[in-house]
Amino acid sequence: xxxxxxxxxxxxxxxxxxxxxxxxxxxxxxxxxxxxxxxxxxxxxxxxxxxxxxxxxxxxxxxxxxxxxxxxxxxxxxxxxxxxxxxxxxxxxxxxxxxxxxxx
Numbered sequence: 001x002x003x004x005x006x007x008x009x010x011x012x013x014x015x016x017x018x019x020x021x022x023x024x025x026x027x028x029x030x031x032x033x034x035x036x037x038x039x040x041x042x043x044x045x046x047x048x049x050x051x052x053x054x055x056x057x058x059x060x061x062x063x064x065x066x067x068x069x070x071x072x073x074x075x076x077x078x079x080x081x082x083x084x085x086x087x088x089x090x091x092x093x094x095x096x097x098x099x100x101x102x103x104x
Contacts, residue, residue, distance in 0.1 A: 020102050027095045034088040041081050048074040 052070040059065070 020100060023099045025097045028093070030092045032088070032090040036086040037084070039083045042078070043080070044076070044078040046074065046076045048072060
């Protein structure tokens, strides 16, 4: 006895669904710096001489009168200097990437 089996298939090939993955990356950075310095030097010298003279007179009635005379000489010298330094810097970076992957 022989038997035959027939198999019928009604499969329809459907188009494969496409999948898409998108990756987007954004990156930004910024930095800044500054520095400053100052140096101030002041030098000074003063020299002086003072002298005075006094004279006292006595009158016949017993009263007295005093005369004073003063002199002063002063010399001075001064010098100064100043230095200033400054520095600064800045940096900025930006990056943007976009990746699309299609899978079938």
